[in-house]
Amino acid sequence: MVKEMAGWVLSFCILLVVNGVGVHASEDLQPYRTAFHFQPLKNWMNDPNGPMYFNGVYHLFYQYNPGGPLWGNISWGHSISHDLVNWFILEPALSPKEPYDIGGCFTGSSTILHGSKPIILYTAQDVDGAQVQNLALPKNRSDPLLKDWIKWSGNPILTPVNDINTSQFRDPSTAWMGPDGKWRIVIGSEIIKGQATALLYYSTDGFNWTRSDKPLKFSRETNMWECPDFYPVSNTGKDGIDTSFQGNNTMHVLKVSFDSHDYYVIGMYDPQMDQFLLATSDFNVSNTQLQYDYGRFYASKSFYDGAKKRRVLWGWVNEGDNPSDAFKKGWSGLQSFPRSVWLSDTRKQLVQWPVEEIKKLRAKQVNMESRELKGGSLLEVPGISGSQADIEVVFSLSNLSDLELINSDMSDPQHLCDQKNVSTSGSYGPFGVLVFASQNLTEQTAVFFRVFKGPNKFQVLMCSDQSRSSIAQGVDKSTYGAFLDLDPLHDKISLRSLVDHSIVESFGGEGLACITARVYPKLAIHEHAKLYVFNNGTKSVTMLSLNAWNMNKAQIVPMD
Numbered sequence: 001m002v003k004e005m006a007g008w009v010l011s012f013c014i015l016l017v018v019n020g021v022g023v024h025a026s027e028d029l030q031p032y033r034t035a036f037h038f039q040p041l042k043n044w045m046n047d048p049n050g051p052m053y054f055n056g057v058y059h060l061f062y063q064y065n066p067g068g069p070l071w072g073n074i075s076w077g078h079s080i081s082h083d084l085v086n087w088f089i090l091e092p093a094l095s096p097k098e099p100y101d102i103g104g105c106f107t108g109s110s111t112i113l114h115g116s117k118p119i120i121l122y123t124a125q126d127v128d129g130a131q132v133q134n135l136a137l138p139k140n141r142s143d144p145l146l147k148d149w150i151k152w153s154g155n156p157i158l159t160p161v162n163d164i165n166t167s168q169f170r171d172p173s174t175a176w177m178g179p180d181g182k183w184r185i186v187i188g189s190e191i192i193k194g195q196a197t198a199l200l201y202y203s204t205d206g207f208n209w210t211r212s213d214k215p216l217k218f219s220r221e222t223n224m225w226e227c228p229d230f231y232p233v234s235n236t237g238k239d240g241i242d243t244s245f246q247g248n249n250t251m252h253v254l255k256v257s258f259d260s261h262d263y264y265v266i267g268m269y270d271p272q273m274d275q276f277l278l279a280t281s282d283f284n285v286s287n288t289q290l291q292y293d294y295g296r297f298y299a300s301k302s303f304y305d306g307a308k309k310r311r312v313l314w315g316w317v318n319e320g321d322n323p324s325d326a327f328k329k330g331w332s333g334l335q336s337f338p339r340s341v342w343l344s345d346t347r348k349q350l351v352q353w354p355v356e357e358i359k360k361l362r363a364k365q366v367n368m369e370s371r372e373l374k375g376g377s378l379l380e381v382p383g384i385s386g387s388q389a390d391i392e393v394v395f396s397l398s399n400l401s402d403l404e405l406i407n408s409d410m411s412d413p414q415h416l417c418d419q420k421n422v423s424t425s426g427s428y429g430p431f432g433v434l435v436f437a438s439q440n441l442t443e444q445t446a447v448f449f450r451v452f453k454g455p456n457k458f459q460v461l462m463c464s465d466q467s468r469s470s471i472a473q474g475v476d477k478s479t480y481g482a483f484l485d486l487d488p489l490h491d492k493i494s495l496r497s498l499v500d501h502s503i504v505e506s507f508g509g510e511g512l513a514c515i516t517a518r519v520y521p522k523l524a525i526h527e528h529a530k531l532y533v534f535n536n537g538t539k540s541v542t543m544l545s546l547n548a549w550n551m552n553k554a555q556i557v558p559m560d
């Protein structure tokens with residue numbers, strides 16, 4: 001009887017937690033679990049895999065360890081959504097069971113062949129430890145959930161032969177079709193030690209692939225490329241374009257992941273010759289090379305959402321705590337909030353912005369209009385959680401006299417943010433927001449701007465400073481930085497931050513630069529986390545507007 005009652009109480013508690021009622025009991029134990037950034041109910045997650053929109057349903061797969069909170073036993077977790085905000089979690093779509101994938105079902109992509117036949121291409125580690133490429137198909141294409149996936153009898157479809165390093169051959173991209181009717185994919189590889197390569201493959205049916213004589217691109221400057229993504233962007237607006245689109249007014253983006261960052265280049269792709277000519281500088285390892293995100297954001301993947309004519313991007317946001325913390329929490333890894341991505345007006349970079357559906361979760365709003373923030377100002381935004389909020393703030397500057405000077409030695413934005421942190425007063429800046437701020441500001445995460453005069457132009461620096469984010473020892477408190485390509489004399493300087501328990505995902509200059517950070521506050525949790533706007537420069541700054549919303553919790557629940 002006692003046992004039965006205990007079981008009943010447990011089930012009731014689980015029900016309350018799942019329905020978001022038992023917020024306090026569960027949240028106290030889990031201050032770092034997110035409310036609206038996707039994460040599975042427990043265990044390890046890394047790269048987003050094969051996202052797609054098919055028959056009215058969004059599918060997100062991800063590298064997942066069903067057995068624990070650290071990397072291992074890698075399977076394809078699978079969740080579905082109608083709005084990219086609320087998710088049903090299904091059983092893993094792919095698990096390592098066959099000789100050709102027993103070492104783990106690694107990253108890959110989905111392609112909807114001819115608009116109606118989805119396939120998954122994924123890397124796996126085979127029984128000999130070699131990386132091979134495999135294919136899987138839905139068991140029943142008319143199941144709207146695409147719950148069950150069948151591995152193709154012809155697996156593995158590609159093995160690392162000739163000059164391909166057996167442990168550096170992975171992460172097939174979404175396929176695109178060329179004017180000759182053939183499908184193409186790229187796979188990340190390292191051919192000769194030190195030569196990162198996006199290998200190019202052709203197929204007439206999506207099942208049988210042959211390697212092209214020449215890769216789509218290679219580099220001797222960087223480490224092995226993981227998770228390549230290659231897609232067109234419109235040069236006439238924000239609309240996304242299908243990966244196989246053939247037509248004018250487009251440029252192409254190649255993104256590759258290495259050294260913990262997602263770097264991209266933009267160029268002109270000629271599908272007749274399969275030549276990709278760069279319009280931006282080539283891949284190199286530096287904090288000024290174009291990156292999707294200058295903080296924690298890796299192994300990202302995009303897909304074309306035909307329903308809303310947009311390209312949507314996710315990235316893996318890894319933990320900054322320790323493996324022992326992973327066991328305490330029972331989980332590791334988040335996905336960024338899905339972002340729309342498009343080409344900027346200058347065509348020199350991409351712009352990213354949280355998908356509009358996020359607005360569904362906005363609850364209580366606080367609005368502040370036009371205030372002068374004198375040097376040394378600190379203003380609390382009352383009624384807004386500093387741990388679960390969507391914050392938009394717009395600043396403008398005038399005159400711009402007595403600016404701090406910047407020279408060529410100061411070209412690394414991350415280093416500059418480290419040197420000139422939130423407590424180092426300049427003339428214009430630091431100004432921005434403090435989130436996860438404890439009562440006496442012992443803990444605070446500062447996202448801010450600072451304006452400099454460079455040799456030829458103004459430089460607007462955006463920083464996310466985690467150095468005081470937690471009184472805990474042993475968690476990462478790195479500071480991140482990026483330059484914003486805008487003119488501070490004429491353009492407004494805007495910041496949007498999505499704050500969610502242990503993540504701060506920030507968009508500067510309406511999405512010109514993104515910085516994602518992880519934080520593990522001890523004091524500034526739940527209702528103890530405050531939000532402030534501040535100006536720690538000597539010059540006044542105008543805050544044109546501030547709009548902040550407390551955010552409701554998204555429903556991320558198992559499918560019955």
Ligand SMILES: OC[C@H]1O[C@@](CO)(OC[C@@]2(OC[C@@]3(O[C@H]4O[C@H](CO)[C@@H](O)[C@H](O)[C@H]4O)O[C@H](CO)[C@@H](O)[C@@H]3O)O[C@H](CO)[C@@H](O)[C@@H]2O)[C@@H](O)[C@@H]1O
Nearest residue numbers: 046047063071074106107108123167170171226227260299
């Ligand atoms: O899950 C496999 C897919 O993930 C990718 C891209 O994330 O490859 C990751 C890789 O290593 C996983 C591993 O850690 C190492 O890589 C991480 C990120 O690339 C680093 O952050 C970490 O410091 C590295 O040690 O993750 C575990 C710990 O985080 C560790 O046990 C793993 O080695 O998977 C490949 C196989 O191990 C390895 O070659 C990659 O670096 C993608 O490329 C894979 O498809």
